[in-house]
Amino acid sequence: MTALHSIRQGIPLAIEGIGKAFGAREVIRGIDLNIPAGQFVAVVGRSGCGKSTLLRLLAGLDQPSRGALLAGNGPLSAAHDDTRLMFQDARLLPWKRVIDNVGLGLSGDWRPRAREALAAVGLADRAGEWPAALSGGQKQRVALARALIHQPRLLLLDEPLGALDALTRIEMQQLIERLWQQHGFTVLLVTHDVAEAVAVADRVILIEDGRIGLDLPVDLARPRHRGDARLAALEAEVLDRVLQRPALPEQPDPVSPLPMQLRWAL
């Protein structure tokens, strides 16, 4: 278990005045945020508020129209190898067995490490199976193992639990929390579930209309108990804030150019 246990500090993150526009439409209208190393931050907001776009900017999948993303002393783009993103859908390659999915993009003797990573998410015995044989929650755990094997210092989670059933969600939340405590990486979790946000995060950021609407610390000791009155109070505080504002007219999700549309050249 040496590889996974070597402690690497999380990345401190500084987001300075970033904005992102797709054509004439501004999705992010200036966000400033400082995240200390190793903090677990949850980003919540209505759909279309720009929270997923923020994550894609951090992951380097899109480029900001203005502003700067800094990691420690340098630009975040230089720390790309230390950043891993988990998508809402697991995005496993169906033609690779589970263990080969975990080892995607690695070279050398990665198999023992891939087995460790799978063991860490409780799927050591499924290493040789095809992803099609796994349940939704298991696929997400494989995706988590795939992210962890790179020993990320910044883990970006884009509603990774959104499609899971309630019980599996709670299990996954606890798993992510435990692995975060073990490895000390910085986490940015985008979620539409406010209860989830206050249950797992150190800090909840509400994004409204492309800006930060609320920045709420969650100073509760861990392990936290679901149903705790203070958690419920915090959840209510965030929800009240979300609901007091009239809903924006329904906008389609920002369509970012996917690689397929940009096309690739070998």
Add this chain to the structure above:
Amino acid sequence: MTFISLGQRLAPWALPVALLAVWQGAVVLGLLSTRILPAPSAVLAAGWELLGSGELWTHLAISGWRAGVGFAIGGGIGLLLGFITGLSTWGERLLDSSVQMIRNVPHLALIPLVILWFGIDESAKVFLVALGTLFPIYLNTYHGIRNVDPALVEMARSYGLSGFALFRQVILPGALPSILVGVRFALGFMWLTLIVAETISASAGIGYLAMNAREFLQTDVVVLAILLYALLGKLADVAARGLERVWLRWHPAYQARGGAQ
């Protein structure tokens, strides 16, 4: 195995066997002239005789060679063109509409021209087979690459894959189901083209065997040649399915019955 399960296994064969029996009986009783249709036993006998003299192997080998070489050339070019147009915008802009235009010419309509170009030797037949197999593979390769899930490509890129690694690990396997559909179509066109090309002009091969036998009213050999084509077509299809079962074993729809895990 119980008697019932044995019966279930044999049931699909009952009708063909009965038909063969009726056919044989009709010829034996003189209800069916051998000029129209020879008895199944006569076809078998003809096959046995040609097998014994080694003639059958010669014809099979030459037909198989034409089909194989034509398929390799046409399929290879189709695959390459499909990769080029599927992977690059410029490739598509330059090539796709031209390829589509040529595709719309029925390749068998070119036979007179092909005879003028190549005469009636091997290259004419190989050329026709190559032309017939090129387009199904081209179209399905292009289509397969275009339909690779962009979300998977994005994921793979964010995990540091690019260039050939991205192609080999993500794009090619993603396009493979479609490419193999193209291969199966192409195999069908391969035999069809070969049959036409061999019956028009050849001095060896199964088509020649059939045309030659027609001159001498040997209906048994004609029927044998037809059956051989059917058998070869079936073999090619079984081979293509075998490829699907191996290369697409990750795909739930292609897993062998009983779930190969």
